[in-house]
Amino acid sequence: MTARHFLRDDDLSPQEQAAVLDLALRLKAEPFALASLAGPQVVALVFDKPTLRTQASFAAGVAELGGFPMTVDGALAGIGVRESVADTARVLGRQSAAIVWRTFAQSSLEEMAAYAGVPVVNALTDELHPCQALADLLTVREHRGPLPGQTLTFLGDAASNMAHSLLLAGATAGMHVRVSGPEGYRPDPAMLARAVEIAGTTGGSAISVDDPAEAAAGADVLVTDTWISMGREAEAEARAEVFGAWRLDQAMLERGADDALVLHCLPAYRGKEITAEVLDGPRSVVWDEAENRRHVQKAVLAALLDPGVLGEPT
Ligand code: NVA
Numbered sequence: 001m002t003a004r005h006f007l008r009d010d011d012l013s014p015q016e017q018a019a020v021l022d023l024a025l026r027l028k029a030e031p032f033a034l035a036s037l038a039g040p041q042v043v044a045l046v047f048d049k050p051t052l053r054t055q056a057s058f059a060a061g062v063a064e065l066g067g068f069p070m071t072v073d074g075a076l077a078g079i080g081v082r083e084s085v086a087d088t089a090r091v092l093g094r095q096s097a098a099i100v101w102r103t104f105a106q107s108s109l110e111e112m113a114a115y116a117g118v119p120v121v122n123a124l125t126d127e128l129h130p131c132q133a134l135a136d137l138l139t140v141r142e143h144r145g146p147l148p149g150q151t152l153t154f155l156g157d158a159a160s161n162m163a164h165s166l167l168l169a170g171a172t173a174g175m176h177v178r179v180s181g182p183e184g185y186r187p188d189p190a191m192l193a194r195a196v197e198i199a200g201t202t203g204g205s206a207i208s209v210d211d212p213a214e215a216a217a218g219a220d221v222l223v224t225d226t227w228i229s230m231g232r233e234a235e236a237e238a239r240a241e242v243f244g245a246w247r248l249d250q251a252m253l254e255r256g257a258d259d260a261l262v263l264h265c266l267p268a269y270r271g272k273e274i275t276a277e278v279l280d281g282p283r284s285v286v287w288d289e290a291e292n293r294r295h296v297q298k299a300v301l302a303a304l305l306d307p308g309v310l311g312e313p314t
Contacts, residue, residue: 021141
């Protein structure tokens with residue numbers, strides 16, 4: 001049987017995404033309800049870029065599912081340098097029940113999935129960060145109720161993995177997703193088009209809005225992320241010059257709904273993309289959001305290993 005993967009947000013249909021979020025909520029209440037990795041079976045956690053939340057939440061989640069997390073340092077392994085992605089996939093696939101990989105190009109991840117023979121999960125690429133987007137949706141659902149019809153605005157680098165994933169995942173959930181970034185930092189047209197296409201089937205919408213204040217107006221959820229994603233450090237100075245108007249500060253927050261939530265995938269740079277007042281303020285749910293990584297990732301792993309664990313979405 002061909003392994004099922006989670007490489008992109010839209011690898012989950014709207015029904016599957018809702019069922020994954022239901023399962024995540026159940027696992028949050030009952031952390032040991034599923035022993036999908038009993039044995040313990042091994043899950044390879046492979047990192048080509050820095051990590052804190054992703055490594056910690058996957059390692060903890062794999063352990064809670066009864067498995068063993070095997071961390072692989074991508075620099076030591078030299079994936080795609082010392083050994084091809086395809087050969088690495090064949091080797092890791094023989095040692096593990098699933099592979100979780102944080103890397104640069106989405107195309108490398110697709111190659112890993114083509115050769116691994118076991119489920120592969122996207123733990124962040126330059127293009128997408130679907131596990132984080134699922135955690136964001138779970139956090140919104142917990143704090144603000146059912147997702148369909150809610151408006152989520154992303155401010156900052158709208159060409160980033162987080163903006164793209166929120167477009168796809170939010171549209172899948174039937175939300176109204178607005179992303180806003182300066183010229184040169186607007187979403188990949190193919191990602192936006194795919195989000196619009198999905199939204200057409202879920203009653204949501206997806207749009208890139210040039211003016212950040214307009215994008216934030218009335219939003220139920222305001223999201224931002226670093227202006228300088230991993231791998232873009234050389235552009236730090238140039239970026240700092242153009243992103244100022246997209247900062248999530250108190251004035252921007254007040255443009256949103258009265259009870260708007262604030263999300264940030266972290267790490268956060270206080271005073272840059274978000275002020276300390278907002279990040280550490282009463283509307284911010286970033287610590288719940290970080291915790292929720294574990295719950296959604298457990299649900300994704302369990303569902304990839306056995307789709308039967310997903311019930312009918314509520
Ligand atoms: N856009 C950020 C997300 C970090 C979790 C990055 O790629 O560095």
